[in-house]
Amino acid sequence: GQQLNQSPQSMFIQEGEDVSMNCTSSSIFNTWLWYKQDPGEGPVLLIALYKAGELTSNGRLTAQFGITRKDSFLNISASIPSDVGIYFCAGLMDSNYQLIWGAGTKLIIKP
Amino acid sequence: EAGVVQSPRYKIIEKKQPVAFWCNPISGHNTLYWYLQNLGQGPELLIRYENEEAVDDSQLPKDRFSAERLKGVDSTLKIQPAELGDSAVYLCASSYSHGGELFFGEGSRLTVL
Secondary structure, eight states, X not given: OOOEEXXXXXXXXXXXXXXXXXXXXXXXXXXXXXEEEOTTSOOEEEXXXXXXXXXXXXXXXXXXXXXXXXXXXXXXXXXXXXXOEEEEEEEEETTTTEEEEOOOEEEEXXX | OOOOEEEOSEEEEOTTXXXXXXXXXXXXXXXXXXXXXXXXXXXXXXXXXXXXXXXXXXXXXXXXXXXXXXXGSOEEEEESSOOXXXXXXXXXXXXXXXXXXXXXXXXXXXXXX
């Protein structure tokens, strides 16, 4: 089946550091989405990208839709404790509206 | 505006017992999804509804899982009989269309003993 390769699998960072994570696929997507999931909760949409090359920000978060349409990046600037959680990328296949999910990047802030 | 509501939040049952999960989507959202999420993994689609119609149930294990969405609003996911491997979080989500912008409920955590 379709797969998204999301990396890194986990990240240990200091508060205040910038964070970068990415997703790649062998398939082309016309929509990329980034979600965040806190423990015991469902995923929450952070950013949606609809056009190749698009760069979109949501506060300290910035995401980019890769020009090849096979990848996407999420950056978090000046991380704070509430950024802890699991970040998922997802790509939408226009052919059948299936949403393909990455395995997640777990963000942990060092005490 | 109320979000996606799921119940129960937690359920513990013995194997071979039946279990049912209920979902109330956001008002006006035509598309409803049931996902399964194992620990440390991304959500896996079980079934997607457009109004009352199940348009994608290819990943639903139909020998033991069933779902319905009567009147195109609330939905129920049932497992009968449950197996040990069914222990997971069952997430319900809804969206206005099939564009990928999903709103999730808090999930129902199932433990099968």
